[in-house]
Amino acid sequence: MEKQVRYLDEVTIRFAGDSGDGMQLSGSQFSDTSASTGNDVNTFPDYPSEIRAPEGTLYGVSAYQVHFGSKLVKTPGDKIDVLIAMNAASLKVNLPNLKKNGIIIANTSGFSDKYLKLAKYESNPLEDGSLKDYDLHVIDINSIVEKELAGSGLTPKNIDRTKNIFALGIAYWLFNMPLDYTQKWIEKKFSKKPEVRDANLKVLKLGWEYAENSPDFKYRYRISSAKLEPGTYRNITGNEAVALGMVVAARKAKLPLFLGSYPITPATEILHHISGYKQYGIKHLQAEDEIAGICSAIGAAYGGALGLTTTSGPGLSLKVEAIGMAVMLELPLVIVDVQRAGPSTGMPTKTEQADLFIALFGRHGEAPVPVIAAITASDCFQMAFEAARIALKYMTPVILLTDGYLGQSSEPWRIPKLSELPDISPTFYTEPDYQPYKRDPETLARLWALPGTKGLEHRIGGLEKEDITGLVSHDPLNHQKMVELRAQKVERVIQDVPDVELWGDEDAELLLIGWGSTYGAIKTAFDKLRNEGVKLAYIHLKYLNPLPKNLGGFIHKFPKVLVPENNLGQLKFVLQGKYLKELMGLHKIQGQTFRAYEIEAKIKEVLNI
């Protein structure tokens, strides 16, 4: 049967089902395959905070969204083009976000009376005509795989578990994608369970063939490759990118890497990755709590390792005292905060940007530290590297802010060559005239000598230090001097902060300023409106302390400035305090990053268009 091929620029597909339905797997396989065929891809997993929420319930729906295209895609997609719904609850939860005329692929056995009831449907939407505005494909996946795998030796439970692979096969067919990436993955993953491996390989193809042969599927879609910079690519999540960024930073610093960490959602994957890197000589301690996590990293840094501690909000709150100690000790340390929705335990699996205040101001006494933020999943690599570079160059703890969205979303990443990256190795002092608080005149970094160095025995600690000698001092003027020196040192980091780039129109009425993970949504809205002829200017910040030198000029240049943030206006307040101009805010605090259309709507409101 001849199928018609349609060409598209970009598509958003969402795999949705029960927590146990393997949607995360289908989604990430689809995203990897799509990226490996040259699309730009942006993804986001979305799952309940319960480990296995009760089957079929509305709050137990787990989903994975993939946005891919031939142009650069910067968000996981606002609205869904294709929804794979493995059960009634997943349809109900996701339908409001499906585009009109969007494709639904529904698994009938997930729409039995039991599931309809759990999803609080009065009648079966697959049958009652309520989906007539969509391109609905109803498939009894369970029967198909059961029939195919009868006699395969698999338990019924294991057979049931292949449903997601079937759905994946259909999706590959729909978008004309090769199976081999997933085939390779199945072979590796189940190498020790040949019957499971074979069943999955079979079902994958079966899904593909089902679509190919079913008259119900009339169209196939083709998305041409995106114009990505030449290079070697892979898909990467923000959390893995942080892990790799630190590994590479340690290599380029010629230092061993040490991670001291305590598990916490959504930062734990960084620990997961790094704990597997023993082959690379990397050490870690899963500490008894966050305080021990950071203190052990400080101890390791004292010994000459690149010290790293990773956490999310509640853990950052616990590390506050030790960060202050690192400020006084002037030892290099990288603190990664994968922000989540707070306050307190809040919504642990949801994203937010509300830790900017604590990162900037959350220590007793005068204890400034450089704060930087990553803007996309792959940017997490660069910013982790950057955090390490600043920490080592200025002998200071550095806070890197990412968030639950960045940590878990993924996109293709051009893998840099090690040789492309700068040498960031520090100099250890070894001369006998060592003075622990003598400073490099340019960076104000203090001199660093390691235990084990003969003749340089010295003592440091959390009490105020005498200038140069580092002896304990309670001298009033010395204290003032040291407080100011520490502040100046952090201000000096400005030497390493690139000027911000202004995107868009110098003569626009409105300047947008974003920071961190909102980049995708703001940029998408910005590009769209400018394509439509709206004049706009846009700056996206990665350096939050110190702020870029040329930022103030831009803020004063534009009549209106809008600062969209996933918080109640923290950056806005800081910019006002510094640049003394009234700014506008857009504050979404819903555990989700912005949708591009939300930004667009606000811009239109502000500009009255």
Next chain:
Amino acid sequence: MEKQVRYLDEVTIRFAGDSGDGMQLSGSQFSDTSASTGNDVNTFPDYPSEIRAPEGTLYGVSAYQVHFGSKLVKTPGDKIDVLIAMNAASLKVNLPNLKKNGIIIANTSGFSDKYLKLAKYESNPLEDGSLKDYDLHVIDINSIVEKELAGSGLTPKNIDRTKNIFALGIAYWLFNMPLDYTQKWIEKKFSKKPEVRDANLKVLKLGWEYAENSPDFKYRYRISSAKLEPGTYRNITGNEAVALGMVVAARKAKLPLFLGSYPITPATEILHHISGYKQYGIKHLQAEDEIAGICSAIGAAYGGALGLTTTSGPGLSLKVEAIGMAVMLELPLVIVDVQRAGPSTGMPTKTEQADLFIALFGRHGEAPVPVIAAITASDCFQMAFEAARIALKYMTPVILLTDGYLGQSSEPWRIPKLSELPDISPTFYTEPDYQPYKRDPETLARLWALPGTKGLEHRIGGLEKEDITGLVSHDPLNHQKMVELRAQKVERVIQDVPDVELWGDEDAELLLIGWGSTYGAIKTAFDKLRNEGVKLAYIHLKYLNPLPKNLGGFIHKFPKVLVPENNLGQLKFVLQGKYLKELMGLHKIQGQTFRAYEIEAKIKEVLNI
């Protein structure tokens, strides 16, 4: 022998000696006596952070300064009129601050070769004429008391320990003060050691008589009573005032008081006081750490007690996570931070105001809390009471900032009658229609029901709450609503924030804005300059979040605004962020509060006079 009497308005006397010399005792006795004769008094103890620093050393000097007068005195005094120097080191350290022609009373045995060497004197200043510009009285106190107490049964060590009482006797003579306050104190203190009691009583009189009979003392001084508001007075330190303020707040709230605390300088005295109040039914837990300190207070608050936790900077850093929990739980809680010089361990016995940022911004997520500050030792009583009142009325944790200077300085306090103070008792919900997150429409405080109330069993916790029901909710819009509600609730506290009073001249060029403990120095400088005809305006803040309604108007009204703080400009930054006007700062970070002359000098510089 006839002595001449001179009349003075105010005097600053400083008792200085070794850590073991009992200077804190002499000073506080002198201050109590002086206050009880009707002077206004302001004092400050100043001692090394070592428990007993080595004898005779410069860093081992311990001192207690008393500023008293017939007018209101608001600081412990900029410059010293009378210096009691028990040894060479104490003379050396304090001489730079002695007024020209000031009185020195020096104990010769503290100027032996050994002590001179320890104090790094080349020659004996008592003999080499270098003190000719001062009114020097050299007394061999050791010989005198040894002679007098020979045969008293006291050990030589104990005899030596009466030196400070001898010096106190001289001081009483000098200022025409009665001995009976100290006599009573000695009798009580040493009631179980009659020989020590008698020796001290004897030596006290001996000092007095020595001065009376010595031709060396030609003048006596008389300071008339200050014009204090009628009432019952006592001397009080800021730390004791906080303790009493909380006891009284609990009484007026009709709640039991519970303190969960961990010792830390300079806040520990609050714990010391409260731990002795068992007779008043007050409970406390000296917890294993600061985290348990605050968590136990939250637990007690959950049970219906007035929960209190007290600490200083490093401890506040540790409490950050639990404060966020209290924000989410919306339980009343008072957190007292007696600020000290930071960052990290810093200078534990020295004062600073650099915890404003962490108090305002130091929690992950959006977790606003009301923040208030006391301005004098006795004001600590009122502000502790106020913290409790706000906490109970708005169901919120409240941070009260005092500092090492306020905590340890003392001044006369007009003791309020219990009946003068408002009833601040909360209402516990008991009706069966209880909903934990239903709110009072006026304050937005949630309804409070206590465990033990039949039929109102419910659950609260750190996860985001559903509006009204308090059930766990991950709903995006609910989260936004709750974040905003919590913020609005704290903003509503503005209903309870009195408008600031503008002191001075409406048409001044310069407005001074202070907060917390700098009141004494700023007010003294302000009064002095206005007396000299300089036009000035002045606002002193006690409410830091929310800020008083009418503050913005004043800030914009005056051409220049100067914000003196014992930090690098934290309040200044906050005011700029909120009121969008460039302010000037004066930043003293020396472990000491301002001297009035430092403020004066800065004002003159700003006004070019």
Next chain:
Amino acid sequence: METLIDNIISKSDITFEKYTPKDFKSGIDVRWCAGCGGYSILSQVQRILPELNIPREKFVFISGIGCSSRFPYYMNVYGFHSIHGRALAVASGLKIARPDLSVWIATGDGDCMSIGGNHFIHMLRRNLDIKVLMFNNEVYSLTKGQASPTSHEGQITKSSPLGVLDTPFNPAALALGSSASFVARTFDRDTKHMQLMFERAAKHRGSAFVEIYTNCVIYNDKAFDFFTTVDTRKEKTVLLEHGKPLIFGTNNDKGIRLDGFTPQVVSLTDSTWSVNDLLVHNEKDSTLAFILANMTYNESLPRPMGVFQDIERPTYEEKVEYQIQREIELKGEGDIEKLMRGFEYWEIS
């Protein structure tokens, strides 16, 4: 010194209702995975509480963070889901302020002994009358499978893909080293034994620590099967019963004998040893409790289940009340206006 809460604390109108387990169900959907050991623990707690003759409104369940710490949501009593590791600290303040309440903790091996370790050892030494139910699944479950302080050496978890390196805590030994007055152990599969342990804990006056081996079907499935299934249980566990010899085995044919301080398994059928040679359990003996606790990770010995130790010491909150009473007897009930006046005061008119 009447306070607003006095009539809540000691109300005269308490009528001890006859409760059923259903009365202790909150009606909120239990959101644990199907097969989670938590369900069984929840049921047994709900079965035991009605028996305790305590008004329902006097119960408070406090927890930290973890799968196990969701427990309070499922109980129709006062519940407080605090932050990670701090349940015992919160509970300590509550119990001191409100000795009238029956305070229980639901916690996990990570919550209680990793981040919460300090509060754990300090509460035990203070002996506050608080019941600690520690769901030990030897893993961090809520965060999706990392090593916990009870994970065994070599255990593969997401945070130890190459195997755990730490020596695990022996929870009973740690509790004993912290001077705990009551230490017991049970497991999710044995409903009757759980009930017994919870009842014993409830009746003990003082801190009661109950370790419950709890299966996590997702991140550490079957970790305890080698001694908790119906098949393995008889051979691989031994029940501790006060005053009784330690006998175990499918046919009650084995026992534990002490060789010096070293427990050893002896056969009761080969006529070398008889029941009279066996170790007799004594809940009052701390040393014995420590020996039994140390059998824990010794694979050649059966795993002891039951009450290791149950001794009496005054509770902390009793001592607080006593100190207050003694002060009041000595000095009279405090007059706050006098306290405000302090050592010396004066009038200005």
Next chain:
Amino acid sequence: METLIDNIISKSDITFEKYTPKDFKSGIDVRWCAGCGGYSILSQVQRILPELNIPREKFVFISGIGCSSRFPYYMNVYGFHSIHGRALAVASGLKIARPDLSVWIATGDGDCMSIGGNHFIHMLRRNLDIKVLMFNNEVYSLTKGQASPTSHEGQITKSSPLGVLDTPFNPAALALGSSASFVARTFDRDTKHMQLMFERAAKHRGSAFVEIYTNCVIYNDKAFDFFTTVDTRKEKTVLLEHGKPLIFGTNNDKGIRLDGFTPQVVSLTDSTWSVNDLLVHNEKDSTLAFILANMTYNESLPRPMGVFQDIERPTYEEKVEYQIQREIELKGEGDIEKLMRGFEYWEIS
């Protein structure tokens, strides 16, 4: 994977100098009170270190906050005066990163067991090769005299003006409950015994916990006089020596005998008991160590001094190194560029 610190870690040019105690004095004025027990501890440490055949630059002393925690300033080695309670956490990271260093802790009863309690129990179970010298003066001194977790019930301090209510920790028992491999006790007055204990701790491979009863002349003076003065010592302490019976008394006329698990004092002169009946110390026996630790607050028994337990277990940092080596053997030394490429990558040109 050469790093910049490799040649610092393992330098070939190490010449073991002959040190004297003076080489370990930093020259900074010691700022403890005259008569503080700290002085004697400091001297003994300075006496022992030269004997250990470790280059001076390899020593690191880490402390928290407290009078005791000022210790590192007085030592001419690498020193790190961290924050209150966190010395062991800092040390753990340092030791894992730098196993070549000899890492020592100076801490107090409050620093180590109150705020630092969690790090204490976790470091002991992990068995990092770190030496912990805990100055136990049963009070918080630096903050001017509050109760500590080793203060005894009823003790009057500034924060317990009416008497401490908490049951004190028994530090040795807590350490044993945390699976410590080396636990010892000594006191400030006995310089020789201190030296011996410090030497034993230094030579033990793994975590070594040494509790040192330390007099605080200001806030808890003479707290230990009842068993540490020359007059009381013989009657009121008993030395633990491996393989030797527990004999004590002015004339070595008393001993400790076990009645079941209960230690009792017996006279060796009234011919009921002889040396052969006495308990013989065995540092390898955890149960015995626990029994001896539990003699601590029993006033009818002498206070045991010496090594309670000294057993061998692999250290944590060794296991880390081993895991790295094993991985490298198995998979080859990691290629970072390969790691970056991950499971699947592709070229775009």
